[in-house]
Amino acid sequence: MLSLLQIELYKIYRRPRTYIAFAAITAIVLIFQFAFKSDGQSYMNLMLQNVQDNFELDKSKAINGYFMCYIILNTLLVQVPILVALIAGDAISGEANMGTLRLIVTKPFSRTQLIIVKFLASFIFTIILLVWMAILALFVSLLIFGSDDLLIFRVKGEESQILQITQDDILWRYFAAFGYATIALTVIASLGILLSVFAENSIGPIVATVCIVLFFTIVSNINVPIIDKNIKPWLFTSYLVGWKGFFYIGIDAEGQPIKGSVENWMAIRNSLYILIAHIGFFLGAAIYSFRNKDILS
Amino acid sequence: MKNKTIYILFFFILVQQITAGQNINVLVANAKSKIDQVKDYKASGKMKTNVSFLKLPIANVMLYFKNPNKFKLKSEKGVSFVPKGSLNINLNSIFTETDYTIIDAGTEKVDNIPVRVAKLLPNDDNNDLVLTTLYIDPIQLLILKSKTTTKENGTYELKMNYHKYSKYGLPDKILFSFNTKDYKLPKGITFDFDDRTSKSSIPKTEKNKKGELEILFSNYEINKGISDDMFK
Numbered sequence: 001m002l003s004l005l006q007i008e009l010y011k012i013y014r015r016p017r018t019y020i021a022f023a024a025i026t027a028i029v030l031i032f033q034f035a036f037k038s039d040g041q042s043y044m045n046l047m048l049q050n051v052q053d054n055f056e057l058d059k060s061k062a063i064n065g066y067f068m069c070y071i072i073l074n075t076l077l078v079q080v081p082i083l084v085a086l087i088a089g090d091a092i093s094g095e096a097n098m099g100t101l102r103l104i105v106t107k108p109f110s111r112t113q114l115i116i117v118k119f120l121a122s123f124i125f126t127i128i129l130l131v132w133m134a135i136l137a138l139f140v141s142l143l144i145f146g147s148d149d150l151l152i153f154r155v156k157g158e159e160s161q162i163l164q165i166t167q168d169d170i171l172w173r174y175f176a177a178f179g180y181a182t183i184a185l186t187v188i189a190s191l192g193i194l195l196s197v198f199a200e201n202s203i204g205p206i207v208a209t210v211c212i213v214l215f216f217t218i219v220s221n222i223n224v225p226i227i228d229k230n231i232k233p234w235l236f237t238s239y240l241v242g243w244k245g246f247f248y249i250g251i252d253a254e255g256q257p258i259k260g261s262v263e264n265w266m267a268i269r270n271s272l273y274i275l276i277a278h279i280g281f282f283l284g285a286a287i288y289s290f291r292n293k294d295i296l297s
Numbered sequence: 298m299k300n301k302t303i304y305i306l307f308f309f310i311l312v313q314q315i316t317a318g319q320n321i322n323v324l325v326a327n328a329k330s331k332i333d334q335v336k337d338y339k340a341s342g343k344m345k346t347n348v349s350f351l352k353l354p355i356a357n358v359m360l361y362f363k364n365p366n367k368f369k370l371k372s373e374k375g376v377s378f379v380p381k382g383s384l385n386i387n388l389n390s391i392f393t394e395t396d397y398t399i400i401d402a403g404t405e406k407v408d409n410i411p412v413r414v415a416k417l418l419p420n421d422d423n424n425d426l427v428l429t430t431l432y433i434d435p436i437q438l439l440i441l442k443s444k445t446t447t448k449e450n451g452t453y454e455l456k457m458n459y460h461k462y463s464k465y466g467l468p469d470k471i472l473f474s475f476n477t478k479d480y481k482l483p484k485g486i487t488f489d490f491d492d493r494t495s496k497s498s499i500p501k502t503e504k505n506k507k508g509e510l511e512i513l514f515s516n517y518e519i520n521k522g523i524s525d526d527m528f529k
Contacts, residue, residue, distance in 0.1 A: 050478045051350075054508070055378040062376050074488055149375040153482060155489055160482040163352045166375060223484045232491070244490040255347055257354050267492030 001113055008121035012087060021083035021129055025076065029136040032072050033144055036063055043071075047153045051162070065142030066150040066170050070247065072137040073177070080129065080181075081188040081213045081240070087125050088192025089206035091118040092290065093199040102295055115193065115287045122189035127182055134178055152247050165249050169259050177243035180268070183275050184240045188213060190282035197289045213237060236278045242271035321401040321415050325431065328438045329392050332466040337363040339518040340467075344372075348508035350480040351378060358512065362387055367528045380475050380510055385445050385453045388466065391429055396420045407432050407441040407456070425449055439466060451476035462517050473510040 012018050036043065040063040048057065092115075095101040105111060150170050152163040165173070188209065195205035216237035219227065232238045245268040250261030262268065344358040357373040368387045370379050385391075402414035417429040425447050432442035437459070445453045453475050457468035 047482070049480065049482070051378075051480055053381075054475070054477050055380055057378055058376065078488070151376060153487055155482050155484055155487055159350065160480050161350050161352060162480070164354060164376060166354055221488070228491070238491065241488055241490045244488075245492060248490070248492075249352070251352050254345075255349075255352060256345070257352050259354070264492045267490075271490075271492075 001109070001117060004109055004113070004117045005120055008117050009124060012121055012125055015087075015090075017086055017090070018125070021080075021086060022132055024083060025080070025129065025133050026136060028076060028079070029072055029133070029140070032075070033068065033141060036068055036071070037144065048162075061148045062151050063145060064148040064150075065138065065145045066147060066167065066174075068141035068145050069138040069174065070150065070152070072141070073133075073181075073243070076133060076137070078217060078240075080133070080185060082210050083129065084122070084126055084185050084188045085192045085206050085209035085213070088122040088189040089196050089209050090202040091122060091193045092196040093205050094196075094202045096199070096295075097201045105295055111291045112287050115197075115283070115290050119190060119193055119283055119286075122193060123186055126185045126189055130178055130182055130185070134174070138174055150247070152249075154248065163247070163249055163257060165247065165257065166259065169249075173246040176246045180243040180246070180272065183272060183279075184242065187236055187240075187275050187278045187282070190279045190286065194282045194286040194289070197286050197293065236275065239271040239274050242268055242275075245271070321413065322399050324413055324433055324435055324438075325399050325415050325417070328431070328433050328440055328466070331438050331464075332388050332392065332440075333364075334520075335362070335364075335389070335465050335467065336520050337361075337523045338467065339521070339523060340514050341373075341516050342512045342514040344370075344377075345511040345513075346378060346508070347511070348477055351508075353378060360386070360512075360514075361523055361527050362389065363523050363525070363528065364389065366390055367525070369528050380473070380508065382445075382447075382450050382453045382475050383473070383510070385443075385455060386471060386473050386510075386512070388440055388443070388455075388457075391417075391431070391440075391443060391445070397429075402430065405432060407434075408458075410434055410441060412441055437463060439463060462514075462519070465517075465519055467514075467517055467519070469514050471510075471512050471514075473512070475508050475510070477506050477508040479506065 041059050044059045044062060045052070051057075092101065095104055104114060109117075147167050149167050150165045152161075152165065154161045154163060191212065192205060192209045195208050196202075199205045216235045217240075220232055220235050220238045245264060246262055248263040250258040250263045252258050338361075340360040340362075342358055342360065344356045346353045346356075354375075356375060356377055358377070359371055359373060361367075361369045361371075366389065368383075368390060370383050370386065371377065372379075397417045397419045400416040400418065402416050405412055405414050411434075412432040413435050415431045415433060417431065419426050427446040427448055428444075429446075430444040431440050433439070434441055439457075439459050441457055441459075443455045445455075447453070453473065455474075456472040458470040459467075460469040462469065
């Protein structure tokens with residue numbers, strides 16, 4: 001099975017499509033860094049709004065490497081599912097398209113093993129993509145912008161808040177957030193693999209995965225009470241941004257942030273369970289469908 | 298026993314006489330001259346910000362003052378939100394304006410200490426300052442509380458506790474209250490994680506527009522000289 005995994009990883013490595021994801025992430029991160037280096041204060045002005053009428057803030061200190069990484073992740077983690085879909089949606093359908101699927105299933109591996117290997121390869125690709133993103137968005141940003149306290153702008157219920165996390169309390173949150181993002185993106189990978197089982201070419205499952213993610217994301221962000229209450233909890237995309245929970249620092253009775261704490265660990269944990277359940281469901285459905293599939297191509 | 302009672306009675310009468318009888322102009326001048334002993338200072342302390350929408354950790358701050366009105370408050374490290382009216386934290390700034398009329402507003406108590414209330418009205422109509430009210434302890438010649446009303450930035454209130462540096466008129470603790478505006482980001486702009494339980498922790502009725510800044514001073518370096526560069 002390990003050799004099969006190595007072959008799958010080699011296929012991903014050789015495929016030019018793989019590098020689209022890395023190139024896209026590199027380009028987006030660099031553009032963000034350039035834009036904020038040139039005129040990050042405009043963004044800060046937008047977020048601070050009338051706070052500036054009452055308070056003085058050294059905005060150049062606020063726009064630091066940690067803040068940049070948060071802003072980049074905020075934007076990119078909505079787009080990265082599309083990049084993961086490029087690889088995962090191709091997993092089975094790509095073989096069918098090239099006519100190699102029949103050949104593969106004649107090898108001494110079960111169909112279940114084949115799906116699991118395809119899933120593991122997509123999972124490893126997701127991890128490498130996130131590590132690349134962490135290097136660029138976090139470590140390169142720290143080199144360019146330096147480090148300082150992190151300001152989080154947030155809307156909680158009807159209330160807007162600015163949370164400040166001291167710089168000695170940030171790094172572990174990023175490791176946790178990237179860990180969470182790995183699970184979140186693995187949901188997309190498993191959905192891509194499931195859809196890939198039903199198709200004879202790669203375009204269909206890739207586009208279908210992207211469309212599902214986009215549709216659910218848009219519905220998740222409509223912010224109308226009826227949708228918030230009845231539909232949002234049932235969409236896995238509502239939980240993709242759960243990584244942010246690690247940056248919602250716990251607050252004590254006097255309104256001071258509690259170092260090393262998160263406001264609602266239970267919500268993060270429950271979101272993780274929901275995402276893992278989705279992975280299990282999509283992967284299980286993919287295995288079931290593939291085992292019962294008539295392979296004609 | 299009889300003698301002791303007479304002494305205590307005499308003491309209270311004396312205190313009352315000092316409290317009520319002193320000319321308010323003289324009292325303000327005496328309080329000012331106590332503060333004027335300080336030509337410059339550098340102080341370190343811990344600053345706690347209490348504003349409903351700002352969740353900030355307690356910051357280690359440095360405060361610099363140089364006569365007549367140079368003042369700077371800055372955080373030792375990290376990002377800091379400094380209220381724009383923080384110049385009013387410095388008592389010397391109250392007396393920067395020299396052309397004012399003092400009105401005797403009677404006596405009151407601040408933390409159970411009898412004080413004289415003096416209202417300072419600037420004579421210049423174009424001044425941003427509208428009114429300053431000082432609550433002065435007539436015995437120790439210390440300003441325990443001040444209220445400053447401005448045209449542009451509303452009202453600031455300052456409460457002070459004195460201990461180690463009272464002979465210089467410098468407080469060990471200050472509580473600075475100021476007006477804040479409501480902070481509201483449009484929904485959806487921040488793509489927040491909705492944890493389904495994270496509704497507002499502050500009841501709407503308690504969401505006043507007052508902010509508070511508390512500074513606990515740990516150390517002062519007085520009249521040691523400070524470079525002007527510190528205030529740039």
